[in-house]
Amino acid sequence: MARTGPKNSARKVLTWLGAILVVLTAVLAGGVVTGHATWAPKLALDLEGGTQMILAPKVEGSSGINEDQLNQAVAIIRQRVDGSGVAEAEISTQSGRNVVVSLPGTPSKETRDLIQASANMNFRPVILTGDPSAVPIASRTPDAQLPKPTAAPANASDQNWVTPDIYKQFEALDCVNPSAEKAQASDPAKPLVTCEAATDKTPAVKYILGPVEVKGQDISSSSYDPVQGAQGSVTNSWGVTITFDAAATAKFKDVTTRLNQFYAASQAQGGNDPKSQFAIVLDDKVISAPRALAVISDGKPQITGNFTQASAKALSDQLRYGALPISFDIQSQEQISATLGGDQLRLGLLAGIIGLSLVVIYSLFQYRALGFVTIASLVVAGALTYLAIAVLGWTENYRLSLAGVAGLIVAIGQTADSFIVYFERIRDELREGRGLVSAVENGWKRAKRTVLASKAVNVLAAVVLYFVAVGSVRGFAFTLGLTAVADLIVVFMFTHPMLQVLARTRFFSEGHRFSGLSPDRLGAIPLYRGAGRLRTPDEKPTVVRARNAGATAEAERRMTIAERRLAEKGQLTGTSNGTKEEK
Numbered sequence: 390m391a392r393t394g395p396k397n398s399a400r401k402v403l404t405w406l407g408a409i410l411v412v413l414t415a416v417l418a419g420g421v422v423t424g425h426a427t428w429a430p431k432l433a434l435d436l437e438g439g440t441q442m443i444l445a446p447k448v449e450g451s452s453g454i455n456e457d458q459l460n461q462a463v464a465i466i467r468q469r470v471d472g473s474g475v476a477e478a479e480i481s482t483q484s485g486r487n488v489v490v491s492l493p494g495t496p497s498k499e500t501r502d503l504i505q506a507s508a509n510m511n512f513r514p515v516i517l518t519g520d521p522s523a524v525p526i527a528s529r530t531p532d533a534q535l536p537k538p539t540a541a542p543a544n545a546s547d548q549n550w551v552t553p554d555i556y557k558q559f560e561a562l563d564c565v566n567p568s569a570e571k572a573q574a575s576d577p578a579k580p581l582v583t584c585e586a587a588t589d590k591t592p593a594v595k596y597i598l599g600p601v602e603v604k605g606q607d608i609s610s611s612s613y614d615p616v617q618g619a620q621g622s623v624t625n626s627w628g629v630t631i632t633f634d635a636a637a638t639a640k641f642k643d644v645t646t647r648l649n650q651f652y653a654a655s656q657a658q659g660g661n662d663p664k665s666q667f668a669i670v671l672d673d674k675v676i677s678a679p680r681a682l683a684v685i686s687d688g689k690p691q692i693t694g695n696f697t698q699a700s701a702k703a704l705s706d707q708l709r710y711g712a713l714p715i716s717f718d719i720q721s722q723e724q725i726s727a728t729l730g731g732d733q734l735r736l737g738l739l740a741g742i743i744g745l746s747l748v749v750i751y752s753l754f755q756y757r758a759l760g761f762v763t764i765a766s767l768v769v770a771g772a773l774t775y776l777a778i779a780v781l782g783w784t785e786n787y788r789l790s791l792a793g794v795a796g797l798i799v800a801i802g803q804t805a806d807s808f809i810v811y812f813e814r815i816r817d818e819l820r821e822g823r824g825l826v827s828a829v830e831n832g833w834k835r836a837k838r839t840v841l842a843s844k845a846v847n848v849l850a851a852v853v854l855y856f857v858a859v860g861s862v863r864g865f866a867f868t869l870g871l872t873a874v875a876d877l878i879v880v881f882m883f884t885h886p887m888l889q890v891l892a893r894t895r896f897f898s899e900g901h902r903f904s905g906l907s908p909d910r911l912g913a914i915p916l917y918r919g920a921g922r923l924r925t926p927d928e929k930p931t932v933v934r935a936r937n938a939g940a941t942a943e944a945e946r947r948m949t950i951a952e953r954r955l956a957e958k959g960q961l962t963g964t965s966n967g968t969k970e971e972k
Contacts, residue, residue, distance in 0.1 A: 399886035406769070406882040413776040417783065426783035430775070432493070433790035434479060435861065436734055438726045439493040443483065444504065444717035461706055462717075463488055465672070466504055488717065491725065493788055505717045509574065510605025510708075513581060513598035514546040514648065515666035515678055521564035521584065521593035529560050545599035546647060546664050550580040555597060558582040564593040575673050577601035585668075585675035590695050596675055598668050602644050605671075607637030611708040613701035616693055627701035628693040631708055638688025645690070648681035669708070676707055733791055741798040748805045756812055758896070759905030762887055763808045770804050770879040774872055789868075792861040796868030803847060804876045808884055810843075811836040812905075815888070819906065829892045833885050840880055847873040 420426025431437075446454050446462060454462075463480055466488065470478045479491040490504060535556050538549040551559075564584035575581045578600050587593040609632045616628040633641055644667065652665035661680075668678040679692045692704070745767070752760030774797065781787040814836040818828035851870030855863050891897050900907045 399889035402882050402886040403890075406878070409878075409882075410769075410772060410776065413773070413780060417776060417779050420780075420783045426779070428779065430778045431782035431786070431788045433788040433793070433861075433864065434491055434493045434725075435791050436789070437493055438724065439491060440495055440722060441489065441491045441725045442496075442501075442504070442722045443720045444488040444490060445720045446486075446488070447716050447718050457706070459486070459488070461709075466490065466717075468672070470500070470504065487720065495724075501719070505719065509673070510669070510671045511577060511601040512603040512605075512644075513601055513668050513670055514644065515596055515663045515668050516546060516548065516550060516580065516599050517559065517597040518663040518666075519559065519595045521587075521595050523563035524560040530556065542599075544647060545602050545644075546651070547599070550599055551597055555580055555582060559595065559597050562595055564595045581670070581673060583670070583673055583675055585678060588700075594675070594678070596668060596678070598670065598675075603633070603637050603640055605708075607633050607640075608708055609634050611705045613696075613698070613705040616691075626693065627696040627698050628691045629696070629701050629705045629708065630689060630691045633688040635688075638686075641688055641690070642684065642686045645681045645683070645685045649684050652681055671707060677704060734794065737791060737794045737798065741794070741801065744798060744801050748801060752805070752808075755905075757903045757905035757907075758901075759812060762884060762891070763805060763812075765887070766808055766879050766884045767801070767804060769883050770872070770875050773875045773878065774800075774868075777871060777875065778868075787867075790861050790864040793864035793868040796865040797872060800869060800872030800876070803843075804872065804879070807840045807843070807876055807880050810839050811880070811884065811888075816906070825892045825898045825900075825906065826889075829885075829888050833888075837881075837885075840877070844873045844877050 417426060417428065421428060444466075446459065459482055463482060467478075467480045470480065470490070470492070478493070479489075481489050483489045492500070496504075532553065535553040536548070536551050538552060540549055542549045559582050562582055562584065564586075567584060575583075580600065581596075581598045583596055583598065585591075585594040585596065611629060611631050613627055613629050615623045616626045618624050648665050648667055651662045655662035655665060665680045666678045667681060668675045670676070677692060679690075679694070696704070748767070749760070749764055752763040754760075756763065778787065778789060782789070811832065814832035815825075815828050816832075817835075818832045819825065823831060848870050851866045851873065854866035855870065858866060897904045897906055
């Protein structure tokens with residue numbers, strides 16, 4: 390019974406891996422049947438081509454636009470394009486006047502309208518805040534207990550704005566994993582359910598906001614400066630100062646008077662009332678929601694908090710330019726061919742085929758039948774990676790660029806290296822006299838530490854490169870990290886379980902000459918030993934055996950490790966009675 394335990398366990402693991410592949414295939418097949426996905430991965434702009442639009446800025450009142458305003462407009466367009474789910478888009482300025490937007494494929498009418506629209510900034514009072522995650526369906530408030538308005542709202546902060554439908558939207562909204570679908574622009578006269586994205590210092594927040602009370606166009610200017618202390622001294626923190634025009638100054642005084650009353654009442658009770666907050670909303674997303682700590686009568690509020698100089702400048706720019714009445718006319722639109730094209734893709738795939746062929750040839754030459762385990766593992770890893778990329782293309786709109794293809798090619802060698810490390814550890818155990826079943830288990834204990842350390846470095850490098858790099862280099866980092874994870878899954882759930890099963894077959898356990906585990910092959914030290922280790926000049930390619938191979942093998946099996954090392958250096962000689970004598 391003890392001998393069949395690992396074998397049954399290996400079969401269960403292989404079954405689980407098969408289930409993962411079947412589930413991924415079924416998910417992708419479901420997308421293909423419904424018309425939302427294809428079997429082929431989506432390709433990026435450099436491989437598929439797409440649409441290039443040249444946008445001319447249009448300013449209300451025919452006023453001019455400077456470079457800072459244009460750069461802010463580009464940032465807003467990029468945020469909108471990314472938010473609409475379009476991946477691998479390229480957005481830049483041209484001649485300091487126009488904006489060039491290049492999108493893979495053909496953009497939809499909704500995407501075109503989104504790009505052309507002017508920025509929409511406004512100020513709304515906060516009515517309610519909540520956990521950023523969506524409330525599970527089973528835990529949502531029953532219809533009978535939903536909040537219901539009891540009277541007409543008295544002001545924009547009134548709780549009576551929260552209807553049952555609004556509260557249902559609030560509970561269903563997920564600010565941690567927001568939907569890529571772009572919702573229609575909100576009605577300024579109605580409440581808004583929205584999110585504030587997480588930052589390095591603050592988590593995501595979910596809001597119910599009241600109607601718009603102050604418009605972004607009412608901002609005359611904004612600036613960022615170090616915050617002054619009580620005695621007029623300059624502190625190390627930064628703040629953002631807004632200046633409203635005359636009409637908005639009076640309105641803002643009325644708003645802060647109301648919000649400050651909520652703040653004072655909550656402080657008296659030892660809490661923080663969200664109704665004391667005034668949210669700054671850009672394109673229906675909260676970018677900041679400061680509290681009204683005082684009544685602002687001069688129209689010059691200062692926003693303070695955990696600002697650095699860079700974050701204060703970013704918010705100031707958003708306030709200054711985010712509400713500009715700038716829209717864009719599509720000056721020209723044309724289809725562009727792939728910048729690298731099909732030829733480059735074919736050459737990249739050819740390089741991958743050559744690399745894969747070399748790995749196969751080396752595996753079969755060095756490991757004989759054991760090399761087929763490497764080939765099968767590469768096939769499983771390739772299928773897993775392909776399905777993952779195809780599913781990500783459907784669900785997350787991920788697009789494969791030529792840099793991503795390069796990452797896949799590099800991964801072939803890294804994946805094969807894991808198998809070589811494992812095989813060499815098994816051979817080391819067999820050289821020490823263990824049986825094959827025991828050698829597989831002990832070799833795995835030694836090899837998996839090396840494999841885990843190697844893949845951890847690969848994943849760490851990929852993550853750092855992804856967040857530090859820009860452009861297509863991120864595609865290389867993504868596929869490099871993805872294949873490293875796939876490699877771990879395959880080594881743990883396919884390669885090792887497969888060897889556990891094969892170790893109990895007669896072909897491998899008896900050391901057949903073509904098994905890769907024969908005594909002749911075990912006596913050879915390979916040129917490449919895995920994990921970047923090469924055979925040293927002191928190590929002989931082969932170990933010379935005595936004429937009586939059986940007796941010599943038995944004598945070697947009984948040697949200690951130190952004796953075996955001496956024997957390899959020619960310091961020991963065997964005698965006819967099986968004893969060992971040192972020269």
